[in-house]
Amino acid sequence: MADPNLIDVQEIAPAEVGELDANQHREKIYTRKIEGFFQRVRLYTGWPLLLGYLLLPWLNWDGRQAVLFDLPERKFHILGLTFWPQDFPLLAFMLIIAAFALFTVTVFAGRIWCGYTCPQTVWTSIFMWWEQKTEGSRNQRIKRDNGAWNLDKVWRKSLKHAGWLFVAFVTGMTFVGYFYPIKSLSLELATLSTGLQQFAWTVFFTCATYINAGWLREKVCTHICPYARFQSVMFDQDTLIVSYDPARGETRGSRKRGADPQSLGLGDCIDCELCVQVCPTGIDIRNGLQYECIGCALCIDACDSVMKKMDYQPGLIRYTSEHQLQGGNTYWIRPRLIGYLLVLTMMSGLFVYQLFSRVPLELTVVRDRGQLYVTTDSGAIENIYTLHLVNMDKHPHEFVIRISGVENATLVGSDNYTLSGGEVREISLRVRARPEVLTVPSSKLVFEATASAQPSLSVRSETRFLKPVN
Amino acid sequence: MRDRYLALPVEEIAGDPAVRKMGARMFGNNCAQCHGSDAKGSYGFPNLTDDDWIYGGDADTIKATLVNGRQAAMPAWGSILGDQGVLETTAYVMSLNGRAADAELVAAGETHYKTYCAACHGADGSGNHALGSPNLKNGIWLYGGNESQIAHSIRAGRNGVMPAFSETLSEDKIHILTAYVYGLSE
Numbered sequence: 001m002a003d004p005n006l007i008d009v010q011e012i013a014p015a016e017v018g019e020l021d022a023n024q025h026r027e028k029i030y031t032r033k034i035e036g037f038f039q040r041v042r043l044y045t046g047w048p049l050l051l052g053y054l055l056l057p058w059l060n061w062d063g064r065q066a067v068l069f070d071l072p073e074r075k076f077h078i079l080g081l082t083f084w085p086q087d088f089p090l091l092a093f094m095l096i097i098a099a100f101a102l103f104t105v106t107v108f109a110g111r112i113w114c115g116y117t118c119p120q121t122v123w124t125s126i127f128m129w130w131e132q133k134t135e136g137s138r139n140q141r142i143k144r145d146n147g148a149w150n151l152d153k154v155w156r157k158s159l160k161h162a163g164w165l166f167v168a169f170v171t172g173m174t175f176v177g178y179f180y181p182i183k184s185l186s187l188e189l190a191t192l193s194t195g196l197q198q199f200a201w202t203v204f205f206t207c208a209t210y211i212n213a214g215w216l217r218e219k220v221c222t223h224i225c226p227y228a229r230f231q232s233v234m235f236d237q238d239t240l241i242v243s244y245d246p247a248r249g250e251t252r253g254s255r256k257r258g259a260d261p262q263s264l265g266l267g268d269c270i271d272c273e274l275c276v277q278v279c280p281t282g283i284d285i286r287n288g289l290q291y292e293c294i295g296c297a298l299c300i301d302a303c304d305s306v307m308k309k310m311d312y313q314p315g316l317i318r319y320t321s322e323h324q325l326q327g328g329n330t331y332w333i334r335p336r337l338i339g340y341l342l343v344l345t346m347m348s349g350l351f352v353y354q355l356f357s358r359v360p361l362e363l364t365v366v367r368d369r370g371q372l373y374v375t376t377d378s379g380a381i382e383n384i385y386t387l388h389l390v391n392m393d394k395h396p397h398e399f400v401i402r403i404s405g406v407e408n409a410t411l412v413g414s415d416n417y418t419l420s421g422g423e424v425r426e427i428s429l430r431v432r433a434r435p436e437v438l439t440v441p442s443s444k445l446v447f448e449a450t451a452s453a454q455p456s457l458s459v460r461s462e463t464r465f466l467k468p469v470n
Numbered sequence: 471m472r473d474r475y476l477a478l479p480v481e482e483i484a485g486d487p488a489v490r491k492m493g494a495r496m497f498g499n500n501c502a503q504c505h506g507s508d509a510k511g512s513y514g515f516p517n518l519t520d521d522d523w524i525y526g527g528d529a530d531t532i533k534a535t536l537v538n539g540r541q542a543a544m545p546a547w548g549s550i551l552g553d554q555g556v557l558e559t560t561a562y563v564m565s566l567n568g569r570a571a572d573a574e575l576v577a578a579g580e581t582h583y584k585t586y587c588a589a590c591h592g593a594d595g596s597g598n599h600a601l602g603s604p605n606l607k608n609g610i611w612l613y614g615g616n617e618s619q620i621a622h623s624i625r626a627g628r629n630g631v632m633p634a635f636s637e638t639l640s641e642d643k644i645h646i647l648t649a650y651v652y653g654l655s656e
Binding site for chain 1: 494498502503504506507508509510511512513611614615616
């Protein structure tokens, strides 16, 4: 008789746990070349961005490089505007706007950024294109990689890497060209007379581009890029995603051309695996939405080309939403999208306002620390100040310094200074006042610098004026 | 970069914008504490922007002042002159720069002046750069120019100190600082 106080021992078999491969050692991805509507769209979005990146540093504006982030001078030129470190909040604003633009687009249309415009994708595409040119098609590459080393293999691989390195070098040099005048940089690099900094950074960005687009490729998207992972929180059931339509495609299976799938008990998917072969991240889109999918729509083009050959309707793999896949409709306008749009509009408005209302002038006043005050022969009290006047405008201005706040106070020294565009001037000045008219030992004193020809160009700075206690 | 300037005479580089910029920074760090960041001085610390120099305003003298410092030694005359003597001498010194004073006191003061003061400040009161004795006639007063302040200087003496910078600053820095100070009064 079993003891009622004891629970029967039961044998439990451990559940089957798959081996976890932390390094995700997967087979090398050989992508098949595909053409189609979305690849043309990618071409039209990628080229202008690429050309913009490459050509922008070569443009001139007002006798200087149009876009130049001059770190040693701490001046950041973007076309007609020059930003100073003081304008840093504007950069923060811009990044917030960029983030919200990304959120808005992602909620609406999924990973458009990843698939069409992200530099990682664009450069990887360029590298893949060159790979096709030098090493041939997917099958040829697989065959050659598995085959023995011979002159042909060495020659083609060398040509591939040389081409990659060339593109990487142009990319790296252009990047450095945003921080160091590109015309001198290219000349210096050509004559090998460049400074160590410029040289080192060019080499760094060349290597980074080469490694990123040549070797890392999809691993950046799947393992490194944080955006790839956190975007899923922005997806909802109405977000446009690249998806396979299982209701239409299943049961998948090969068949003869012209055979009636219904009589064979098959869906529209002929299981040709073209969608897998073209995928730059090496996934099977038929397994549903996966974080690796960068939304490049290569599989759509691949599948559509097959559907056309089979005389089936295109769109077995297509841009769709979860609602639509479930047989419903996509709700384009939804609160989350409106919310993001609203914030985006607000931030952009604020940014534009900030950008055009900023006064390109700065005044900082520092009291001399050596003495609290100076008593003159005539019994007047003087305080010494150092004014830090920064003309952030690109034009020269004549500035008039005025003081207020202390009764009968006068400036000792010139009140008139002409600063060239972008000049920083330190001005030592004394302010003289009669001690009798001051009731407290420390009074508020306001310095004001105003451009004499442009009264709106004016800033104030507050400091203290001290006198003896008795 | 500063070495480049060391080879050039002070008078030549005093107007160089780069020198003025460097000099202004060194002045702010080393000199402004006493002389003020505008170099116009204050009580006990001379104005470096005017034409009046206690030890001389030529480049070599300014450099010597910076390198070795200065130790002023105006003796205290109170015990020798007595209260009345100080009063009389003060009246005479005030008359030297054209201020009204009692004629009798001035006459008595002149005698004291010739006995005790003229050796350093000169018979006419125009001072002596070699000794660092200030000019008493130009209305510029290091320790104040009203009657009680002058009387105090005579009675108690003055011992102004300018520190030597040879240990603090390198030769090239002193050269640039000299050029900066030299340029202030130009």
